[in-house]
Amino acid sequence: MTSTLSTTASRTDDADLTALGYQPTLHRKLGRYASFAAGFSFVSILTTIFQLFAFGYSFAGPAFFWTWPVVLVGQLLVALNFAELAARYPLSGAVYQWSRRMGGEVVGWFAGWFMAIAQVITAAAAAIALQVVLPQLWDGFQVVGGDPSLASPTGAANAVILGAILLVITTVINCLGVRLMSHVNSIGVTCEIVGVAAVILALFSAAQRGPEVVADVSVVTTSDLGAVGAFLVSGLMAAYVMVGFNSAGELSEETKNPRKTAPRTILSALIISGIGGGLMIIAALMAAPSLDDGRLATEGLPYVLTAVLGTFWGKVLLVDVAIAIFVCTLAIQTAGSRLVFSMARDGKLPASARLAKVHPKRGTPMWPSIAIGALAVGILAINIGNSALFTTLCSVCIVMVYLAYLMVTVPQLLSRFRGDWGRVGQTMPAGLFSLGRWGLPVNVLAVLYGALMVINLSWPRPEVYDPSGEHGILLFSAPIMVGAVLLLGIWVRRNLRVRQNKAAEASDPTNPAR
Numbered sequence: 001m002t003s004t005l006s007t008t009a010s011r012t013d014d015a016d017l018t019a020l021g022y023q024p025t026l027h028r029k030l031g032r033y034a035s036f037a038a039g040f041s042f043v044s045i046l047t048t049i050f051q052l053f054a055f056g057y058s059f060a061g062p063a064f065f066w067t068w069p070v071v072l073v074g075q076l077l078v079a080l081n082f083a084e085l086a087a088r089y090p091l092s093g094a095v096y097q098w099s100r101r102m103g104g105e106v107v108g109w110f111a112g113w114f115m116a117i118a119q120v121i122t123a124a125a126a127a128i129a130l131q132v133v134l135p136q137l138w139d140g141f142q143v144v145g146g147d148p149s150l151a152s153p154t155g156a157a158n159a160v161i162l163g164a165i166l167l168v169i170t171t172v173i174n175c176l177g178v179r180l181m182s183h184v185n186s187i188g189v190t191c192e193i194v195g196v197a198a199v200i201l202a203l204f205s206a207a208q209r210g211p212e213v214v215a216d217v218s219v220v221t222t223s224d225l226g227a228v229g230a231f232l233v234s235g236l237m238a239a240y241v242m243v244g245f246n247s248a249g250e251l252s253e254e255t256k257n258p259r260k261t262a263p264r265t266i267l268s269a270l271i272i273s274g275i276g277g278g279l280m281i282i283a284a285l286m287a288a289p290s291l292d293d294g295r296l297a298t299e300g301l302p303y304v305l306t307a308v309l310g311t312f313w314g315k316v317l318l319v320d321v322a323i324a325i326f327v328c329t330l331a332i333q334t335a336g337s338r339l340v341f342s343m344a345r346d347g348k349l350p351a352s353a354r355l356a357k358v359h360p361k362r363g364t365p366m367w368p369s370i371a372i373g374a375l376a377v378g379i380l381a382i383n384i385g386n387s388a389l390f391t392t393l394c395s396v397c398i399v400m401v402y403l404a405y406l407m408v409t410v411p412q413l414l415s416r417f418r419g420d421w422g423r424v425g426q427t428m429p430a431g432l433f434s435l436g437r438w439g440l441p442v443n444v445l446a447v448l449y450g451a452l453m454v455i456n457l458s459w460p461r462p463e464v465y466d467p468s469g470e471h472g473i474l475l476f477s478a479p480i481m482v483g484a485v486l487l488l489g490i491w492v493r494r495n496l497r498v499r500q501n502k503a504a505e506a507s508d509p510t511n512p513a514r
Contacts, residue, residue, distance in 0.1 A: 013256065017253060026092065026254050029178050029254060030251055031261075037189040037327075038182075038185065038247040038248050038250070039247045040269045041331040043242060044324050044325070045276055046320065047126065051129055051300075053301040054296065054298055056238070057300065060223070060231055061217070062285050063219070067231060068278050068281055069278060071453075075242045076271070077445050078449070079266055080435060080446070081442065082098070082408070083263035084433060084434060086248070088432070092250060092253045095111050095115045096108055096115065098249075098408045099408045104411075107407055110486070111407035111408060113492075114407070114485065115404040117397070118404065119336035119339065119372065120379060122397055122401075123373075124376040124377075127162075127166045127167050130162040130325055131150055133318050133325065136148075136315075137315055137319065141162065142154075143158055159380075166329055170373065171333065171369050177359075184330065188324065189327060195317060199280060199317065200276070203286065203287040207283070211286065213282075242273065244401075247334075248262050250334075251334070254363075289307045337372055341368045350492065388474070392477045395457070395464065396477050396481040399458050402453050409450060410447055
């Protein structure tokens with residue numbers, strides 16, 4: 001009976017996909033937890049807060065905690081709009097598909113283009129984080145030898161080796177099929193959730209001060225940036241972390257009952273990540289041995305965990321962080337491959353015919369996974385001898401993510417103003433997620449938030465883009481990089497259209513030049 005119901009539901013999902021203009025080729029294997037895991041592992045609070053706590057604290061001290069709920073609320077506004085779109089357009093390559101159907105072909109192409117490049121860089125950034133963890137577990141992981149610090153020549157080179165090995169493994173898993181990917185990802189996310197809960201409980205049990213620590217603004221008031229400037233910079237930590245929750249939408253064509261599942265898992269991935277991350281930050285501030293010895297601003301969360309958990313349990317946690325890094329990289333690559341597949345299926349990328357192929361037995365787009373893995377390894381290589389540039393690239397790629405999000409929420413808002421929101425040319429099933437009369441104000445706020453975050457992320461601050469003060473040009477990394485990606489995109493799209501037009505003319509039987 002269960003098998004019959006499952007088959008019927010799958011046929012309904014496939015018929016729904018056909019009504020949106022595509023034939024089902026991917027294997028629909030993901031349930032609700034696997035869909036949630038895709039978004040949660042992309043955000044990966046255990047990985048990102050482990051890496052970025054010191055960054056946030058160094059600018060605003062304990063009060064930097066308040067930037068976390070601000071960004072969470074802002075991203076929740078975006079996620080609510082995404083949830084509505086996921087219910088109406090349950091398609092792979094969500095950001096590309098949503099923006100294309102809301103804003104037209106050109107807007108959709110550039111949203112997909114920015115998001116795809118950002119995901120390649122983000123995959124490299126996640127993979128390189130292994131260098132922060134593995135050599136602490138066992139010095140044998142320092143293959144190159146010497147200083148394991150990411151900023152050192154030996155540490156930078158070793159980080160590339162470890163990251164490249166990780167990307168090869170995630171590429172193989174993605175090529176073997178979505179079922180294996182979802183099993184590995186779900187197990188890893190479960191380990192991460194258990195680890196987050198354990199960290200929070202351990203830190204709260206070792207608290208040396210009360211939660212009022214988050215009201216300590218002593219660092220903010222003495223900052224050279226000024227109070228507002230310090231908060232804006234420290235808020236970049238949360239902005240870097242809380243992206244990728246839309247991954248559940250990227251896998252819609254492989255999700256069972258995606259119209260109802262994807263909206264729920266997009267929101268739950270962000271909300272649970274936001275709550276868990278906020279609790280980790282406040283617990284770390286309460287349990288830190290000292291707030292003013294300088295170590296929180298340089299060593300961050302690892303310093304607190306080592307002091308509280310000791311060497312043995314600290315290493316156990318490091319294993320969990322390594323698992324989180326692994327599934328984070330896997331999820332980013334998976335989401336990126338579906339985006340590339342979706343664009344290629346529409347003939348919107350070079351080598352589209354190959355990138356749009358789906359393995360007949362495994363039901364997975366192998367070539368997009370291989371392409372993203374190879375490109376991410378290439379990006380990793382920049383870190384050898386130029387770790388400052390690699391860090392800058394990682395910061396700028398988050399700007400591109402927020403721009404891609406704006407290319408969804410702005411056309412969506414315009415659609416609401418025009419009064420044609422939600423008209424997709426088919427009868428909508430009952431009970432879909434909808435903001436109803438709250439849709440317009442939530443959409444307006446989401447656009448305003450996104451625009452402000454793009455400005456904040458792009459602002460030419462030496463503290464973010466040129467901390468050493470040696471490369472003034474890096475101050476303008478964000479506008480330069482975004483401009484370069486935009487120009488490259490214009491060139492790629494133009495050349496693609498020229499080739500497609502020539503191919504169409506060559507195949508036209510009425511063309512006298514044939």
